[in-house]
Amino acid sequence: MGRYFQISIRKFLSIYGIKKTSKLCFNNYVIYLYNYRMITFFKKTIQLALLIWFYNIPLAAEAGILNVGFDIDDTVLFSRDVFLNIPANKRNPIDYGWVNKQDERMSIFIEPTVELINYFINNGHNIYFITARSGENGKFLAKFLTKNFNIKITKNKNLFFCPKKMINGKRFTTKHLTMEKLNLDLFYGDADSDMIAALKAGVRPVRIVRHDKSVNQYGKNYFGNTLDGKSKENPFATEDLKIFYSKSVGIFGESIYPIIWNGPEQ
Numbered sequence: 336m337g338r339y340f341q342i343s344i345r346k347f348l349s350i351y352g353i354k355k356t357s358k359l360c361f362n363n364y365v366i367y368l369y370n371y372r373m374i375t376f377f378k379k380t381i382q383l384a385l386l387i388w389f390y391n392i393p394l395a396a397e398a399g400i401l402n403v404g405f406d407i408d409d410t411v412l413f414s415r416d417v418f419l420n421i422p423a424n425k426r427n428p429i430d431y432g433w434v435n436k437q438d439e440r441m442s443i444f445i446e447p448t449v450e451l452i453n454y455f456i457n458n459g460h461n462i463y464f465i466t467a468r469s470g471e472n473g474k475f476l477a478k479f480l481t482k483n484f485n486i487k488i489t490k491n492k493n494l495f496f497c498p499k500k501m502i503n504g505k506r507f508t509t510k511h512l513t514m515e516k517l518n519l520d521l522f523y524g525d526a527d528s529d530m531i532a533a534l535k536a537g538v539r540p541v542r543i544v545r546h547d548k549s550v551n552q553y554g555k556n557y558f559g560n561t562l563d564g565k566s567k568e569n570p571f572a573t574e575d576l577k578i579f580y581s582k583s584v585g586i587f588g589e590s591i592y593p594i595i596w597n598g599p600e601q
């Protein structure tokens with residue numbers, strides 16, 4: 336701005352001569368000084384605002400506190416018996432209003448995951464649960480989880496129900512939308528869709544190895560369906576799965592969490 340007025344003054348001087356333009360020069364000089372001071376003032380104000388903003392970033396981001404997400408079925412809970420016992424008239428589609436009330440009776444906690452969650456809680460990190468179940472009677476699941484952990488678990492606060500969405504005949508996860516809102520750092524899950532959701536949300540995915548006794552029920556969606564043999568959609572067999580385990584990496588590049596759990600008694 337200042338340079339613009341200097342150039343203007345020179346231009347007028349060269350065209351009209353010094354005498355004719357002395358008044359104009361004076362006026363321009365006053366405007367130049369005024370603008371220079373205003374620009375300096377605004378520049379300093381902006382610099383100060385940026386400085387305050389910059390030093391407040393670490394406080395806003397809660398430096399060092401992780402936001403950690405966990406899937407529910409086959410990650411936190413061994414809930415096979417709930418799903419095996421769904422009454423025929425509540426199976427198609429699955430009545431989650433019924434399912435969400437049965438965990439207290441039929442689900443058991445997967446101990447290594449519980450220990451991991453308590454580790455995060457006891458060190459001051461934030462824990463969230465995200466399940467693909469739908470949310471009817473979700474408060475019963477929240478109550479069951481609360482009993483086991485040292486934090487209160489509440490539907491839509493730290494327990495989220497995110498059913499899959501059907502697109503062109505295939506079911507896709509919607510968990511990533513919640514992961515983004517929660518600004519998660521890590522997500523632990525057993526299913527391929529958990530890994531996909533984490534990747535979509537830019538969250539680090541970690542695979543909890545699903546227990547053998549659950550695979551018959553949930554063969555699908557686990558490194559593809561390893562029980563399906565060698566189909567186009569599910570090219571990985573159980574032997575392939577073991578190779579992944581031995582290298583501690585999954586097909587989406589996720590880490591494999593090495594839990595050792597004896598599983599259910601039966």
Ligand SMILES: [Mg+2]
Pocket residue numbers: 406407408409410524525526
């Ligand atoms: Mg699961």
